[in-house]
Amino acid sequence: LRRELRKLMRQIDYAQRIMTLPGIGLISTARFLGNLGDLNNFQKVDQIIDLSGLDLVSSESGKFQSQKKISHRGKAALRCILYQMTCHFVRFPNTARRKFLSCRVHNKLYRQAIVAAIPHLLRTIFAVAKSDQIYQPPHTNDPILNEIKTLQALLIKQQKRIKKAA
DSSP states (O other), rough: OHHHHHHHHHHTTTHHHHHTTOOOOOOHHHHHHHOOOOOOGGGSSHHHHHHHHOOOEEETTTTEEOEEEOOOSSOHHHHHHHHHHHHHHHSSSHHHHHHHHHHTTTOOHHHHHHHHHHHHHHHHHHHHHHSOOOOOOOEEEEEEEHHHHHHHHHHHHHHHHHHHHO
C-alpha cells in the first residue's frame, strides 16, 4: 500500500517538496492533498484557510461583539489533518513554532495554540508547493531562533511558577 501511495505521490510535482517539511511525511501529505485537491487551483493561502473552516469570525449585535472564533464552515476532515500535521510541525524551529509558543506564553490552551499555528503551516506548504524549492529550515543566525528560545524559556518559567503555586 505504501509503495502504491509513493508512486501516486511521485506523480504530483509538489508533493515531494511538501514532504521536505519537518514532521510531514508520506501519509500526512497524501491525506492533506486527498482532502484538499490540487494546490494549483488556489491562488491564495486564505482560500485554503476558508475551505478548511479555519477563518476567524465574530458575531456582533448592537454594541456587543464576541471573541473571534474559527468558523467551522468547511471540510472537517481537512481541519483534522491540518491539526495533526501542525502538531508535528511545531516540534521543529519555524514560524509555526514561534506562533505556538507565543500563544502558550499568553495562557492559551494547547489546542488553541495549535489551531493558531495552522495558518503558518499552510503558508509554508503553499510557498514550498508554488516555488520550485524544497523547504529550508531557519539558519543558525536567524532572529526567529532567538525568539523561539526566549519564548521557550518564558514558558518553562511560567510552568514552574504554576507547579509551585499548586
